[in-house]
Amino acid sequence: MSSLATSSPLSSSLTERRLPRWMPIANLLLALLLAVAIGAGFDLSSKPQWLLIAAILYVVIQYVSSAVVEGRRHAKNYVATSLVWVAFLLALLPLVSVLWMTVSKGIGVINANFLTHSMNGIAINQEGGGIYHALIGTLEQVALASLMAAPIGILTAVYLVEYGRSNKLSKAVSFFVDVMTGVPSIVAGLFILSFWIIILNMPFTGFAGSLALAILMLPVVVRSTEEMLKLVPNELREASLALGVPKWLTITRVVLPTALGGIVTGVMLAVARIVGETAPILMLVFGADTINMDPFNNPQSSLPLFVWTEYSRGTDQSQARAWGGALVLIAVVMILNLVARGIARWKAPKGATR
Amino acid sequence: METPRDTSAPPSGQQPSSSNLAGASPQRGRSSLSDTGNTGRRGDAIFKFASSGSGIALLVIMAAIAAFLTVRAVSAISADHGNFLTTSDWQTQADPITFGIAAIAIGTIISAVVAMVIAVPVSLGIALFISHYAPRRIAQALGYVVDLLAAVPSIVFGLWGALFLVPHMIGVNAWLNQYFGWTYIFHQNEPGTQPRSLFTVGIVLAIMILPIITAVSREIFLQVPRAHEEAALALGATRWEMIRTAVIPFGRSGIVSASMLGLGRALGETMAVATVLSPSYVINLHILDPAGSTIAQTIANQFGESQGVGRDALIAAGLVLFVITLLVNGAARLIIARRKEYSGADA
Numbered sequence: 092m093s094s095l096a097t098s099s100p101l102s103s104s105l106t107e108r109r110l111p112r113w114m115p116i117a118n119l120l121l122a123l124l125l126a127v128a129i130g131a132g133f134d135l136s137s138k139p140q141w142l143l144i145a146a147i148l149y150v151v152i153q154y155v156s157s158a159v160v161e162g163r164r165h166a167k168n169y170v171a172t173s174l175v176w177v178a179f180l181l182a183l184l185p186l187v188s189v190l191w192m193t194v195s196k197g198i199g200v201i202n203a204n205f206l207t208h209s210m211n212g213i214a215i216n217q218e219g220g221g222i223y224h225a226l227i228g229t230l231e232q233v234a235l236a237s238l239m240a241a242p243i244g245i246l247t248a249v250y251l252v253e254y255g256r257s258n259k260l261s262k263a264v265s266f267f268v269d270v271m272t273g274v275p276s277i278v279a280g281l282f283i284l285s286f287w288i289i290i291l292n293m294p295f296t297g298f299a300g301s302l303a304l305a306i307l308m309l310p311v312v313v314r315s316t317e318e319m320l321k322l323v324p325n326e327l328r329e330a331s332l333a334l335g336v337p338k339w340l341t342i343t344r345v346v347l348p349t350a351l352g353g354i355v356t357g358v359m360l361a362v363a364r365i366v367g368e369t370a371p372i373l374m375l376v377f378g379a380d381t382i383n384m385d386p387f388n389n390p391q392s393s394l395p396l397f398v399w400t401e402y403s404r405g406t407d408q409s410q411a412r413a414w415g416g417a418l419v420l421i422a423v424v425m426i427l428n429l430v431a432r433g434i435a436r437w438k439a440p441k442g443a444t445r
Numbered sequence: 446m447e448t449p450r451d452t453s454a455p456p457s458g459q460q461p462s463s464s465n466l467a468g469a470s471p472q473r474g475r476s477s478l479s480d481t482g483n484t485g486r487r488g489d490a491i492f493k494f495a496s497s498g499s500g501i502a503l504l505v506i507m508a509a510i511a512a513f514l515t516v517r518a519v520s521a522i523s524a525d526h527g528n529f530l531t532t533s534d535w536q537t538q539a540d541p542i543t544f545g546i547a548a549i550a551i552g553t554i555i556s557a558v559v560a561m562v563i564a565v566p567v568s569l570g571i572a573l574f575i576s577h578y579a580p581r582r583i584a585q586a587l588g589y590v591v592d593l594l595a596a597v598p599s600i601v602f603g604l605w606g607a608l609f610l611v612p613h614m615i616g617v618n619a620w621l622n623q624y625f626g627w628t629y630i631f632h633q634n635e636p637g638t639q640p641r642s643l644f645t646v647g648i649v650l651a652i653m654i655l656p657i658i659t660a661v662s663r664e665i666f667l668q669v670p671r672a673h674e675e676a677a678l679a680l681g682a683t684r685w686e687m688i689r690t691a692v693i694p695f696g697r698s699g700i701v702s703a704s705m706l707g708l709g710r711a712l713g714e715t716m717a718v719a720t721v722l723s724p725s726y727v728i729n730l731h732i733l734d735p736a737g738s739t740i741a742q743t744i745a746n747q748f749g750e751s752q753g754v755g756r757d758a759l760i761a762a763g764l765v766l767f768v769i770t771l772l773v774n775g776a777a778r779l780i781i782a783r784r785k786e787y788s789g790a791d792a
Contacts, residue, residue: 164683171685175578178570182659185652186594189605246499254493255500264500266778267507273706273774274510274767275713277741281763282510285517289756306506313503339492360596367598370715370741374748395600395716402604402720410608417601424596432589 110160115169118156122149146177190421197418200411206419210380210397215404222416224382228391229423232297232376233366235386236304241358244312245347251313252320253342271310279306280371288375295377297386300393303371308361315357319350352438359431363424369395394420514764521757529761535726535743537755544758546765548726552643552737553766556718557711559647559732560654564711565704567651568658575659576666577688588663595656603720606649607641611721614640614648618733633733641723644732646739649717654707661706665699666692698780705777709770715741740766 126145135141150173158166205221213220247264255261283303287293323346331341347354372378377390378400392400394416401413522529524542532545575584575591618633618640625631669692677687693700724738724746738746744759744766751759 164686168683168685171688172578175570175574178567179574182567182571182652182655185610186655188609189597189602189652192605192609193601243499243502246496247503250493250496250500254496260497260500264503266775267504269778270771270774271503271507273709273713273770273777275709275715275741275770277713277715277744278510278514278763278767278770281744281760282513284756285513285760286509289517290513306510309503309506337486337489339488342492363596367596367600369598369600370745373745395598398600398604399716399720402607413604417604420598421601424598425593428593428596 108160109165110157114156115153118152119149122146122152149173193414193417193421196411196414197416200415201418205412205415209382211382213380215409216406218408218411220412222394222397222412222419224379225392225394225397225416226419227382227384228297228376228379228386228393228396229366231384231386232301232304232372232391232393233362235298235301236308236365237358237362239301239305240308240312240361244309244358244361245316245354247309247313248316248320249342249347251317253338253346268310268313271306272314274306275370276303276307276368277370277374279303280374282306283371284374294388295375295390296388297376297383297391297393300372300376300391301386303375304365304368307368307371308365311361311364312358315360316350316354319353319357320346322353323349352434355438356431356435359427359434363427363431366424366427367395367420369399372396373399394423510767514760514767517757518761518764521754521761524754525758533726533728535747535758537747537751537758542754542758546740546762548728549738549740549743549762550765551728553712553739553741553769555730555732555737556643556646556650556739557708559644560650560711561704561708563648563651564654564658564707568655568703568707569662569700571655571659572663572666573688573692575663577684577692588660591656591659591663595660597656599653599714600716600720602649602653603717606645606717607720610649611640611645614645618642618644622733630730630732632731634731635734638735639723640733641721641735642733643722643737646718646721647732649721650711650714653714653717654710657710658703658707661703662696662700665696665703669695698783702777702781705773705780709773709777712773713741713766713770715745718742719745 122145125148126141129135129144130141150170153169153173154166157169204219206226207223208219208221209224210220211224247268251261251265255264280303283299283306287299287302288295293299327345327349328341331345332338336344372393373396376393376396378396379390379392383389383391398413398416398420401409401416404410525532525544526541527534527543527545529545531547532543533548535544535549536542537544571591575587579587615637619636621631622633622636626633673691673695674687677691678684682690718739719742722738722742723735724742725736726738726743727736729736740762744763747755747759
C-alpha cells in the first residue's frame with residue numbers, strides 16, 4: 092500500500108493512512124470561524140443558532156477531510172463519535188439547567204423560618220410562610236407507606252428466591268411485579284380513590300395517600316431485594332441447612348443478614364422514588380396549609396404537593412416558595428440516594444463482584 | 446462464624462414468634478436439638494405461609510386495581526351520553542353528561558411520541574458515550590449522575606418546564622413554524638401564542654425519561670461480552686463499526702425494552718404535563734398550538750371540581766391509561782425475558 096510512504100510511522104501506518112492528530116481541532120476552529128462569519132454575515136440574532144451551524148459545519152468538514160484521507164469507514168466513525176458527543180452535551184444542558192434553576196431560585200427562599208413555619212394565614216401574594224406542614228406530611232406518609240410496603244415486599248422477594256423457584260405462582264408474581272413497576276402513580280391514586288374513598292367512604296387523609304404510595308413502592312422493594320437475595324452464595328444456605336437449621340431460620344438468620352445492606356439500599360431507593368410522587372397525594376391527601384400531625388384524620392400536605400399548590404397559585408411570591416420546596420425535595424431525594432448507595436458499597440456481600 | 450452473625454443482625458420483625466430464635470441459638474446447647482425440629486417445622490410452615498401470602502397479596506392488589514377501576518368505569522360509562530371512545534369533549538357537570546377519551550388519548554399519544562422521538566436517540570447516545578466513549582473514571586461518575594437524575598421528582602421537571610422552558614420555547618416555535626410550517630405538524634394556527642403546547646410537554650417528558658432510558662441501556666451495553674468487542678476490533682473494525690456489529694445487535698432487545706419503559710413513564714406522567722400544558726378538549730394535530738390534553742393531566746386537573754359521576758368518569762379515563770401502560774410494560778418485559786433465554790449473555 093502506498094500508505095507506507097506517509098509521514099508518521101508511530102500511528103498505525105501499517106494498514107491505512109490516518110488523519111494527523113491536530114486535524115479535528117483545526118477543523119473545529121475552522122467550523123467555528125465559518126459559523127461566526129455566517130452568523131455575522133446573515134445577521135442571525137440568536138447565539139444558539141450560531142452554535143448549531145458550527146456543530147453541523149464541524150461534522151461536515153470532519154467527514155469530508157476524513158473521507159478524503161482515510162476513506163469512508165473512518166469518516167463514518169468520526170460522524171458517529173461526534174453524534175455521540177453531541178447527544179451527551181445536548182442532554183447535559185437541560186438536566187444541568189433543571190438543577191441550576193432549582194438551586195439558584197430556591198436557595199434565596201430557604202431559611203430557618205421557611206423550614207419551621209407552615210402556610211397558615213399567609214396570603215398568596217405575601218412573602219414568608221414555609222414548608223413545615225409539608226415536611227411533616229411527607230415524613231408521616233412515607234413512613235407509613237414504607238411500614239406497609241417493606242415487609243410485604245421483602246417477604247415476596249423471599250418467596251420468589253427461596254421458595255418458589257420457577258413454579259407457576261412465582262412466575263406470575265415475578266411478571267406482575269414488573270408490570271406493577273410501570274403502573275402510573277395517578278392510576279394507583281385512582282385505585283385507592285375508588286376503593287378506599289368512594290366505596291369504603293373514608294375521608295381524605297395522609298393515610299389514604301400512603302396506601303397509594305405503598306402500592307408504588309412495593310414492586311421496587313421486591314425487585315431490589317430479589318436481586319440481593321440472589322447474590323447470597325448458595326454455600327451459606329447449604330452450610331446452614333446441613334447443620335440442621337430449619338429453612339426459615341436459615342433465611343432469617345443467614346440469608347437476610349447477609350443481604351441486609353442491599354435490602355436497606357433497595358428500600359431507601361424506593362423511598363426516594365415515592366417521596367417525589369405528587370399525583371396520588373393530590374387526589375388522596377388533598378392538601379392543607381396548616382400543620383396536621385395526624386395522618387389518620389383530616390387532610391395533610393406534602394412536599395411535592397406544596398410545590399404544586401404554590402406553583403398553581405401563580406404569584407411571584409408563591410412561585411418563589413415553590414422553587415424553595417423543590418430544592419428541599421431534590422435535596423431529600425439526593426441525600427436518600429447517596430446514603431443508600433453508600434450503604435450498598437459499604438455492606439456489599441463479599442464475593443459478589445457487581 | 447455463627448455467633449457474630451447472630452448478634453450483629455437483629456431479625457427483622459417478621460418472625461411469627463421470637464422465642465423460637467432462642468431455641469436455635471448456639472448457647473442453648475444440646476437440649477435444643479430436639480425442639481428445633483418441632484418448632485422449626487412449625488416455623489417453616491408459618492414463614493412459608495407468610496412469604497407466599499405476600500406474593501399472593503401482590504397479585505390480589507393488581508387484580509383489585511383492575512377490578513375496582515373497572516367497576517367505577519362501567520358505572521360512569523353507563524351515565525355517559527356521548528360515545529366514550531369517540532367523544533372528545535369532557536363535560537361531566539353539564540346536564541347531558543358527555544365525555545370521551547378521544548382527544549385526551551390522542552394528546553397522551555402525541556406527547557409520548559414527541560418525547561420518544563427526542564429521548565431515545567439522545568439517550569442511546571449518552572449510554573454509548575458512557576459505556577464506550579468516555580474515559581473510564583469519568584464514565585463511572587457519569588453513570589452515577591445519570592442514576593441520580595433518574596430520581597429527580599417529576600414535579601421539579603414540571604416546575605422547570607413551566608417557568609423556564611415555556612418562555613424559552615417562543616423563539617423555537619416561531620422558527621419551526623416559519624421553516625417547517627408546511628409539514629402540517631409544525632403549523633401554528635395562531636403564531637405567537639404561549640407555547641404551552643403538546644410539543645413543549647413532549648420536550649419536558651423527553652428530558653424526564655432520558656435518565657431512565659440511559660440507565661437501562663447503559664447497563665445492557667456494559668454487559669456486551671468483551672470478547673465480541675475485541676474480536677470486532679481485531680478484525681480491523683473502527684469503533685463505530687464495532688458498536689454496530691457487536692454492541693447494538695447484542696443490546697437490541699434491551700434497547701427496545703428500555704425505550705418502552707421510558708414510554709410507559711411518559712404515558713403516565715401527570716405533574717410535568719399538568720404544570721406545562723394549558724388544556725383544551727379538542728383534537729388538534731398541530732402540535733405547536735396550545736391545545737389538547739393528556740389522560741393523566743385531565744385526571745389531575747378535573748379531580749378537584751368533580752363529584753359523583755365526574756369522579757367515576759376520571760376513573761374510567763384512568764382505566765384506559767392503566768390498560769395502555771400495562772400493555773406497554775408487559776411487552777417490554779416479555780422482550781427482556783426472551784432475551785434472557787436466547788442471548789447467551791452469561792458467556
